[in-house]
Amino acid sequence: MSLEKRFTEHFNKIKGYEEAIALLFWDLRTGAPKKGVELRSETIGTLSAEVFSLSTSDEFGELLTSLEADQLKNPIIRRSVEEARKDYDLSKKIPPEEYKKFVILKSKAESVWETAKENSDFSLFLPYLEDLVSTTKKMVGYWGEKNGSTYNTLLDQYEPGMTTEILDEVFGKLRERIVPLVRKIAASPNKPETAFLYEHFSKQAQQDFSREMLEQLGYDFEAGRLDETVHPFMISINRQDIRVTTKYDESDFRTAVFGTIHEGGHAMYEQNLGDDLAGLPIETGASMGIHESQSLFCENFIGRNEHFWQKNFDLLKDYAPDQFASVELVDYVRAINESKPSLIRIEADELSYALHVMVRYELEKGLFNGDLKVSDLPQLWNDKYEEYLGVRPSNDAEGVLQDVHWAGASFGYFPSYALGYMYAAQFKNAMLKELPNYDELLAERNITPIREWLTNNIHQYGAFKKPMDILKDVTGEGLNPDYLADYLEEKYTKIYQLNE
Amino acid sequence: MSLEKRFTEHFNKIKGYEEAIALLFWDLRTGAPKKGVELRSETIGTLSAEVFSLSTSDEFGELLTSLEADQLKNPIIRRSVEEARKDYDLSKKIPPEEYKKFVILKSKAESVWETAKENSDFSLFLPYLEDLVSTTKKMVGYWGEKNGSTYNTLLDQYEPGMTTEILDEVFGKLRERIVPLVRKIAASPNKPETAFLYEHFSKQAQQDFSREMLEQLGYDFEAGRLDETVHPFMISINRQDIRVTTKYDESDFRTAVFGTIHEGGHAMYEQNLGDDLAGLPIETGASMGIHESQSLFCENFIGRNEHFWQKNFDLLKDYAPDQFASVELVDYVRAINESKPSLIRIEADELSYALHVMVRYELEKGLFNGDLKVSDLPQLWNDKYEEYLGVRPSNDAEGVLQDVHWAGASFGYFPSYALGYMYAAQFKNAMLKELPNYDELLAERNITPIREWLTNNIHQYGAFKKPMDILKDVTGEGLNPDYLADYLEEKYTKIYQLNE
Structure with missing residues (x-):
């Protein structure tokens, strides 16, 4: 299979997962019965983890490297590879353990924010926001600074x-x-x-x-x-x-x-x-x-x-x-x-x-x-x-x-x-x-x-x-x-x- | 991880995929816009193939064999393993190429049947039905006869x-x-x-x-x-x-x-x-x-x-x-x-x-x-x-x-x-x-x-x-x-x- 073909097939598969995730989300927001919500959230998590693993696999990273070394004639493919590389690096440059911790922090912070807002009490949210800011700064360290700041x-x-x-x-x-x-x-x-x-x-x-x-x-x-x-x-x-x-x-x-x-x-x-x-x-x-x-x-x-x-x-x-x-x-x-x-x-x-x-x-x-x-x-x-x-x-x-x-x-x-x-x-x-x-x-x-x-x-x-x-x-x-x-x-x- | 835990985690993952597939299907039948149907069908195909590959992996086969060799105390797990074995064998005993051909035959036969029914002409459907019957007999050969016929x-x-x-x-x-x-x-x-x-x-x-x-x-x-x-x-x-x-x-x-x-x-x-x-x-x-x-x-x-x-x-x-x-x-x-x-x-x-x-x-x-x-x-x-x-x-x-x-x-x-x-x-x-x-x-x-x-x-x-x-x-x-x-x-x- 040609490199380009492998690239498009990879994204076809990801788009399939994304369609499922989008529909699971849409349904959740437009009428899914409330008792099913907890399991639904787990399912969205399962499929999102699959997409993440497809998007950050070493195999896909190698494919990107090969494509970048190639003389890509099709400008649409060339631009797609560039975009895919950006996303790949955003996820891949973070050590998996830290990425996971960050996902958990965000999820926790959102529920703390809800409570803080309900009680109109910033002090509840403060330590989480501090953690979010410092973790984000750390992520920028992994990604490398862009445009000077x-x-x-x-x-x-x-x-x-x-x-x-x-x-x-x-x-x-x-x-x-x-x-x-x-x-x-x-x-x-x-x-x-x-x-x-x-x-x-x-x-x-x-x-x-x-x-x-x-x-x-x-x-x-x-x-x-x-x-x-x-x-x-x-x-x-x-x-x-x-x-x-x-x-x-x-x-x-x-x-x-x-x-x-x-x-x-x-x-x-x-x-x-x-x-x-x-x-x-x-x-x-x-x-x-x-x-x-x-x-x-x-x-x-x-x-x-x-x-x-x-x-x-x-x-x-x-x-x-x-x-x-x-x-x-x-x-x-x-x-x-x-x-x-x-x-x-x-x-x-x-x-x-x-x-x-x-x-x-x-x-x-x-x-x-x-x-x-x-x-x-x-x-x-x-x-x-x-x-x-x-x-x-x-x-x-x-x-x-x-x-x-x-x-x-x-x-x-x-x-x-x-x-x-x-x-x-x-x-x-x-x-x-x-x-x-x-x-x-x-x-x-x-x-x-x-x-x-x-x-x-x-x-x-x-x-x-x-x-x-x-x-x-x-x-x-x-x-x-x-x-x-x-x-x-x-x-x-x-x-x-x-x-x- | 214990064998039982691996078994239940395996099915949790499959249930996640099945939830997505079920919702994609439900949506298709209750109001999905018609232009999106073709892509939707591909997506259902992509996820179904994932479930099939999860359900028939050698790794899962080995897990089943280990579970069967084990003294399972929990009757619910024991019965689940029995049921999983039945499904596993149904899929796994068919050579993958023949399984795929069978899936394609059924899909074609359904659309031919539609035309045949519209035209009230059994002769259109006849060769497909013959193929379906003989292929099914061949499948029974792979599965092995049950209860004598x-x-x-x-x-x-x-x-x-x-x-x-x-x-x-x-x-x-x-x-x-x-x-x-x-x-x-x-x-x-x-x-x-x-x-x-x-x-x-x-x-x-x-x-x-x-x-x-x-x-x-x-x-x-x-x-x-x-x-x-x-x-x-x-x-x-x-x-x-x-x-x-x-x-x-x-x-x-x-x-x-x-x-x-x-x-x-x-x-x-x-x-x-x-x-x-x-x-x-x-x-x-x-x-x-x-x-x-x-x-x-x-x-x-x-x-x-x-x-x-x-x-x-x-x-x-x-x-x-x-x-x-x-x-x-x-x-x-x-x-x-x-x-x-x-x-x-x-x-x-x-x-x-x-x-x-x-x-x-x-x-x-x-x-x-x-x-x-x-x-x-x-x-x-x-x-x-x-x-x-x-x-x-x-x-x-x-x-x-x-x-x-x-x-x-x-x-x-x-x-x-x-x-x-x-x-x-x-x-x-x-x-x-x-x-x-x-x-x-x-x-x-x-x-x-x-x-x-x-x-x-x-x-x-x-x-x-x-x-x-x-x-x-x-x-x-x-x-x-x-x-x-x-x-x-x-x-x-x-x-x-x-x-x-």
Whole structure:
């Protein structure tokens, strides 16, 4: 068997295991009976251990070495080998015993974090977080530093090529423009009326409307499905089975509608990956940030665009006639674009979201590159929220303990969320050059040209291209936060009539 | 690690794979998007191959040999080793190349059978069926004959200990009593009125009522769920996750209601297996026939019992008030117990079902123990239907091609269905000695004592006891077809007022 054939067969096998694991997980989150959960978790563990052992076998390591020594003509295979090598080294460079200890530590830390959050008591979580930070630093020692610092090594795992040098600059610029805008909005007397958003909207009607939204986006229901869950997610079961989940809140339909559109954006990315990537390790999104750019593009640049609702608001009225009977389109659009600084990241609006991320970014950078102590986190967290958002947490549960990421040692992940916003705005700007009638397309509910543009420029490449290369190829420049800042300024000036 | 520990760990791992495979299959049958099916099938193939290789490894063979040489004190482990040996030999004695060819033959034969059935053309299927029969005979050569004949070897795989000697006797006796009853019913002027059965009954209401039925049986919804499918089945995902599927026909509610009760019977067996069997190969039903006895017990001895409907008929009326408004309980019970000889086994009623099985049994016996040729099957099939049931198929689709079993080389499986009826009737008779108020319990919808009796006498043992031992322990005698015959005579004499 040729080296390439052995390589693709190896990944076919891994993809089989991954499909099983993904379905076991999806089922667990969408309706598996509760008594079966414990055994289910063991089963996921058994299969994950198999994948780990397949991915780190000496035999596979030798295959990679042989492939690297070979003159690989197919660029897709070459890039796949590069990606496989990165993953292989990430796992293989850690001594197995330490890897196992780390997995156990993370699992324990997550359950301690839950308790700590419930009791709003950071001190319970403190020793675990200290252990997680020091163990992660040790892991970086095994991996070898990338791009000159410990924290850059971590950033690179979620956003290949991303560094604190880039982030410091773009976050700085962005903050300079967002913070004054947040202040102006807070001071504006022209607040949207939002009471009607919270009226009763039946779950069944929300579900039907959410399906309509996915259909409009061009989500392929023959290669996916929509289900209910507690914490919504998109999951790729196999390349022709990309599932969306959502949550229904009968006193706030926005949770389901915008949540579904958001996950639908992730799903369309996966549904539109190129066929030439089939079965390979690069058959996935380019990075966390690029993935998030696609969900945010759908959620905000489509879903929260006033033109999109020109016809869809009437459709919405069909599903909840009483609720919106006396509401004008313009007031509806203002309401769904309300901006209000808050303490909780996952509840944040489009404008203030990036500020939540910056707080986390600066703290992580201090922990890994500076001399910030874990015990300093709660105080610093609260101070930064006050500085950037003008609100101060009154306890740890709504402050430093709100997110699970650190308990899973996902240090370096948070910046991807804000990058997603910036990428999306920058893509939108590039798209406008080819689709200057963008708003008209939305008004006509003709999303096809938009989706095709995204597929041609982004989706089809999967992880064949790196995020920075995609950005460069699509927009002709590097990361530039001005597009997001311009968009937010223009939008919120109008929504809050800041010039009047 | 001790031998026993290695043995249980081996099966824990296999159970993990089996959980994944079961869920992949369940999902495929309950709503997986159609474009993902092809990849899904490959994934099931990949994981099944892993299970096969785990189950037939030389290492596991050596472990079995060591365990057999050991003085195993724990009878559950001893019996598990015996069962594991049986499965191991079944797979291992076949040369791998021939095993693979057989798997491919079966897979091809199933798709050819589909086409043949669609075209009602046995000649398309003929060469495949010939190959399946001769290959199966060759397999028996590898396995070694059991209980003195080729066909007995096959019977033993589904119903340990079952032989043609036993079946010839019990089927003969049963036929002698059923055939005259079928004739009398056909001649009876007292046919039940059934038109009201076919009125529109909404799917949602059927689903709610089906759930009620499962609740009444004592099915544990915290360790299972009910879903919709095309060909209903029960499936064990893990020991705390036993799922039921059903089908809704809006112009015949019986499909869902009795189908759900039937699968619920299978599910309760699996839900009530003893905890001491956890993770072992004997954590499953004792045989196909015993499993079927439990589903049939629920479907017929509970679900079609007139007393069960005493209160439940009013409940049914709540779900479809118009349909049953002018129907009396007695007429409802007569209608759901209608008996009419038909051509299709899966549509057969309680009375004539066993006759459908006998036709297949005699043909299979002739193919494997006698000199019956595959090409003779269609003619013989039709003749036997005319003889036993008084109806004659007009083509192969409604005759010899109706069932998929032979395409999958499941020779020896059919008798288990009829055995299930006989076991169930015999169990019922034994139960009556301890629960003489059986009918009253049903009338009060107090199924608990009945379920507990089944659990104590049957469910808890799983495959620890062999089917004939269960029968002996529970009823004090061997297989006796008179209990079923007595029950049918009594029941149908009343329904069709044959004495009047």
